[in-house]
Amino acid sequence: MHRRRRRSFAAAVALVVLLLAAVVTAVTADTGATTATPVIVATVCGNATAAADRQEGFDVSFxxxxxxxxxxxxxxxYGAASSGDxxxxxxxxxxxxxxxxxxCQLCYAQSRVKLPHCLPSTSGRIYLDGCFLRYDSHNFTAVATDAADTAACSSNLTVNSPNFxxxxxxxxxxxxxxxxGATGYYYAAASASAALRRARGSPPRVYAAAQCWRSLNASACAACVASAAERVVRRCLPRGAGEGYGLNAGCVVRYSTLPFYLPANVAAGGGGSSTRHIIIVVIASVFSALAVIGIALAWAKLRNTWAKLRNRRNDHHEDMDESSEIIRAFAASHLSFKYEELRKATDDFNQIxxxxxxxxxxxxxxxxxxxxEIAVKRLFFNTRQWADQFFNEVRLVSQVQHKNLVKLLGCSVEGPESLLVYEYLCNTSLDHYLFDAFKKTALDWERRSEIILGTAEGLSYLHNASEIRIIHRDIKASNILLDERFRPKIADFGLARNFMEDQSHLSTGLAGTFGYMAPEYIVHGQLTEKADIYSYGVLVLEIITGRKNHNSVASSAEGHSLMSLIWKHxxxxxxxxxxxxxxREQCTEEEALKVFHVGLLCAQASPNLRPPMWKVVEMLGSRGKELPRPTQPPFINIKGSNAKSNSSGSLSLLSNSDKSPFSLNQLSVSGVQAR
Known part of the structure; x- marks a missing residue:
């Protein structure tokens, strides 16, 4: 049955492609125009790849x-940008x-979908018929030529004439x-007659254009186009190619027997509204086909991900049937949003x-x-871990409902990117207030107490009260969102993991944020709900001190991390x-010390000594009840120039049970920053 489904899926995709090709071919024959989808001329992917422990951070920056x-x-x-540190x-x-x-937007959209195929390479470039897109791990924007420069000659257009x-x-x-010399755009185009008449008709014409990227200066542009033109003349014209591209790092030079740089209606000698209408139909067909293929690919990946999870119960036949049922239910559920609806809602994902x-x-x-009002999380399914991330978040969050958890309203899997739709919380995240000298005044004692208790209640629900046991794995200030009354809601379940009934822990790859990760998870990779409790303890201590934990080594005059400083006091x-x-003037000493005490109990080095979250909720709500004495927390210090970031560095841990610190050199962890 599974093989039949795969054949049906492949046949459906093939049918969509064939139908689309038929439509485009018909339009091309009738109008003499090219297809609406930009043609890929060349794709060049680099050979170098990021280290395995840095790949996820590279993908985020990409x-x-x-x-x-x-x-x-x-x-x-035109646009140039950099991201990441x-x-x-x-x-x-x-x-x-x-x-x-x-x-231009259509061309860039196509390049944006195709270029991620170069990942995990740290560099890649793609030349389309009309646009160019490139990424790299170093700043290349002023480079005019390099070793990856090439030429492309058309085998479809040929001219047998030395005069041509x-x-x-x-x-x-x-x-x-x-x-x-073309100010601003570095662009020139012209045409000329080949001067040799055919047997009948007018002489053939040749059209040419040259353009440099705006990041170059005039002298670099001159060197670039000269190099590209020389290459295309040397490689394409001796072969009688009627079209050729010189593709350099900083420019493109092109010639053709087709008037490629003229508007379609001018090149075709008119055509009017009927031609435009046909082209619009083709564009719509292209995007419809991309949407269908995108959904089909997404569903295929989701099936595979679900199959892996179900295989843990060694039930292969039931797995495939249940997976298909989940996909069908998902497609028919109220969680499904149309991509176009969300694009319009965000004003085409406007930066504002x-x-x-x-x-x-x-x-x-x-x-x-x-x-x-909604919050739309925009995911690109071409990143390698898309299926796990997307399906994990939809599957987990749709199954949990609590006043202190962000509500998932739905999702969309159409087109070249997938979207998650959440309720919108107007006060953004806790870190925007807590670590800002001016904004933190909005967080009085009452609000901070409610944030501490509400977050504890949300975690207690995830660990104990929901239908499935869930470990969040990335509890931190930026993942605690605040509504209009500053009530907390836990967000970003992309790294969350759930437990099967018979599991005591999960052995998993390291993911989270330095300063919030439990020591046993860093060292052994063994994940339990105690890792969330540790992160919560660090968060509580940040809330009551107003200090950021992973910045404290660099900012403290005494050279201590926040944890070691609190333990000393x-x-x-x-x-x-x-x-x-x-x-200082908003709470009693007893109230403040109790919160300090609870934070230290949750952040103890030994996971067995950390209280469960239901007990933490009880501690916070009780009055006058004596709490157990905490043991020393682990001291995690990030040394060196990277002390202010959560990127790789030299890490040392020291606790009661380990008087001799050991180091984990160049340990890099996914630093996931929420909204």
Whole structure:
């Protein structure tokens, strides 16, 4: 049955492609125009790859850089951006000057979908018929030529005439000489007659254009187009190719027997509204087909992911049937949103509406047609871990409902990217207030107490009260969102994991954020709910002190991390000195010390000594009840120049049971930043 489903899936995709090809071929025959989908001329992927423990950070930077470029390309046809620090990605995208704004957006959208196929390579570039997109781990924007420069010659267009080669060479010299002097755009285009008449009709014409990227200066542009023109003349014209591209790092030079740089209606001698209508139909067909194929691919990946989870119960036949049922139910459920609806709600993912950057995409504010405000998490399914991330978050969050958990409203799997739709929380995340000297005044004692208790109640529900046991794995201030009354809601379940009934722990790859990760999880990779409790303890201590844990080594005058500083004051009986000054007149000493005490109990080095979350809720709600004495927490210090970041560095841990610190050199962990 499974093989029949796979054959049906493949046949359906093939049918869509064949139908689309038939439509495009018919339009091309009738109008003489090219297809609406931009043609890929060349794709060049680098050989180097990021280290395995840094790949996820590189992917995050990659997605963010391409998104920043998109914002500029849609406005001006050109964009360059960089993202990330230790895992920096630089990108550049540009449309040829002859493209209309609409065609430019279509071309960039196509390049944005195809370029991620180069991952996990740390560099890649793609040349389309009308636009260019590139990324790399170093800043290349001023580079005009490099070793990856190439040429592409058409095998579909041929001209048997020595005069044509001479005319094309002369024309290329003219446009490459003119392009560097074209202020702002470095673009020149022209045409000429081949001067040799055919047996009947007018002489054949040759059309040429040259354009440099706007990041170059005029002299670099001149060198670039000269090099590209020489290459295309040397490789394409001797073969009688009627079309050729010189593809350099900083420019593109092209000649053709087709008037590629002229508007379609001019090139075709008119055509009017009927031609435009047919082209619109083709564009719609292309995007419909992409949407269908995208959904089909997404469902196939979701099936595979679910199959892996179910295989743990060694029930292969039931697995496939249940997987198919889940996919069908998902498609028919109220959770399904149309991509176009969400695109309009976010004003085409306008940068103004961006709320923040998540581990696998960005989050935007949107307003639906019925007036509801939403938060849309934008995921690109071409990243390698997309299926796990997307399905995990949908599957887990749709099964849990609690006042202190962000509510998932739905999702969309259409097109080249997938979207998660959440309720919108107007006060964004806790870190925006807690670590800002001016905004933190909005967090008085009452609100901080409610945030501490509400987060504990949400975690207690995940660990004990929901139908499935869930470990969040990334509890931190940026993943605690605040509603209009500053009530907390736990967000971002992309790293969450659930337990089977017979499991005591999970052995899993390291993921989370330095400063919040439990020591036993860092060292052994064994995950239990005690890891969440440790993260919660660190969060509580951050809330009451107003200090950020993983920045404290660099910012503390005494050179201590927040944990070691709190432990030092605890033993000296001077914890009140660390209380956030904004809270000094708002709470009693007894109230403050109890919160310090609970935070230290949750952050103890030994996981067995940390209280379960239901017990933490009980402690916070009780009055006058004596609490057990905490043991020393682990001291995690990030040394060296990276102390202020959560990127790789030298890490040392020291606790009661380990008086000799050991190091984990170059340990890099997924630093997932929520909205």
């Amino acid at each position: 997605v963010n850089a391409l998104e920043l470029i998109y914002q500029n390309v849609t406005r001006s046809g 230790g895992d920096a990605v630089y990108g550049l995208g540009q449309c040829m000057a002859y493209l209309s704004p609409t065609d 080669a001479a005319a094309a060479s002369a024309l290329l010299r003219n446009v490459t000489a003119a392009a560097p 509406n961006k709320l923040g950057q998540g581990g696998y995409g960005s989050v935007y504010k949107g307003v639906l047609l019925d007036g509801r 605890y033993n000296a009986g001077t914890l009140m000195e660390l209380l956030d000054p904004n809270l």
